[in-house]
Amino acid sequence: MKRVLIYLSLLLSFNFTLANSAIKGESNLAVSGTIKGKIESKADKKPIEYASIMVYSLPDSLLITGTLTLPDGSFRIEKLSKGNYYLVAYYMGFQKKMISTLNIDSKTQVVDCGTIILEGINITLEDVDIIEQKNFVEYKLDKKVISASQKMDAKGGSVVNLLENTPSIQIDIEGNVLLRGSANFTVLVDGKPTSLSGNDILKQIPVNMVENVEIITNPSAKYDPAGTSGIINIIMKKNFQKSTSALINGSIGTFHNYSGDFNLNHRTSKINLFLNGNGAYNGSYPYNTMESTFILGDSSRHTSQTESRSQKVTPYAFKAGLDWYINPNSTLFLE
Template sequence: MHQKTQLLALVLFLLLSPVLAQPRGGQPGPVAAITGQVYDSQFNEPVEYANIVVYRLRDSTQVNGTVSGPDGRFRVGDLRPGRYYLEVTFIGYRPRTVTDVQLEAGATFDVGRLDLRQLVVAVEGVEAVAERPTLTYEIDKKVIDVGGLATAASGTAVDVLENVPTVKVDIEGNVSLRGSENFTVLVDGRPSPLDPSDALQLIPAGTIDRVEVITNPSARHDPDGVSGIINVILKQQRGSGLSGVVNTNAGLGNRYGANAQVVWTSGIVTLQAGADYTRRASPGTRETWRSTTRGDTVS
């Protein structure tokens, strides 16, 4: 009987030993923590929101983690005693690893200041290509870039002006500025002695760099009695020699025409000569009826 009592007591002791070994309240034993501070190595400033992850050293299992505060400080708690390593990462920086952190029960391990280096990524150069607008507006004028027009390969200055606001070209090639044919044509800033429409028809589009339409000319252009100025800027001629161009055109109803221009250049001296012939016959009839009423009599 006495032996049975001793045996029963031994069995109960073995069963209750794990329970008695636990701390009161069923809480785990003393835990440890890791603290530190994250800084930018180049600017010597704290890095906020850096990711800090703690791994168990023996199997690289993620245990806990946190982020740094505004002053770069962090604290990772609730860690059991043991050996760990931690990794610090942030966008735009190289990762930083602290290896073999030995934690004791109830202790705090301070890894100190951790400097992160900015990550420099080499990329290929990027080339941005944009076309200059054909028509631009300045304070006192409109500027037409002839190089961006389809008519630059052929045609005349009249063809360049067809789609310009405030400029109108009729079916016969006559040009009007703001509804008036009384305007001044300048070639490289110098007045042309020809009629405005004739002068524009004699200038090949291929020789034009840009056209300036000035609707509010200053006093230096002597603007009295004119609706504006069309200034044709020619391309810079290089070298010396003789060049020329001939244009012909034809249409229905016995309409045809031709123009030619010859340019001679020697140093800073440039001489131009041109001729133009245009036939724009418009056959047809016109009837006019007019009546005059005086009192009760119509005549």
């Protein structure tokens, strides 16, 4: 009998504890808090629309929810559980504002933050420099214009370096320029022809002497583009000083193949002197083996023939000349 009474007593105590917990849980769930307020600018006292309002829980600082302010600057965040919170208000160009220790419980279900004033961020600039830069490639109606001053990686090189990665231009592994896939193009200097070949003059002229390079793929009637894929017109700087340049190239291949060339150039405001040359040693060693077997009835005959020989070709050429700029419209070429 005593054991039955003890069991009944424990059961009643357990049921009471569950009932008490359920009542407390229902009491917590019943709390649905609200945080409201309004955001204004400190400078003009006007409401700030679309300001960000974020609510964090305490003490773990977890983001619970957030909203944006209405056109009148007001905000209202509802359905918050019982607990402690803090609020952060923010808008671009303004300093963040934090409202701490917002408590929601059964007694305080609506927390009014009132008017929250945001102060603008002031940045003082001492000096402002506005620098205008030209595009590397300027597209005009009848030509493309490459600005030498805008391509920094070509400084110290030749016009060939300036033309790299330019539309309509390709550079082969030997540094020769192709215009629309062809080496048959005309090179002009300040609109006038030169005595050098196209690639020679492009390799000789340093970039620091060049103002612009014009690429004309559809020349007008004032040019004579017959039989060419276009025109490359080099516009020189008008205030350049006298200069001397040298360009030396060399290559080594298999089977004793060697080649090299050089370009020397000295230019003043009136005279341009140049000397260039090229040479090569091309060796080849053909080797042939021929095996033959003849079968006639019960007999057969086998022959073997081996042939080897060596060949070499040594082409070379030199060229020197002078350009005399008599006036802006007249130039004398000697070569």
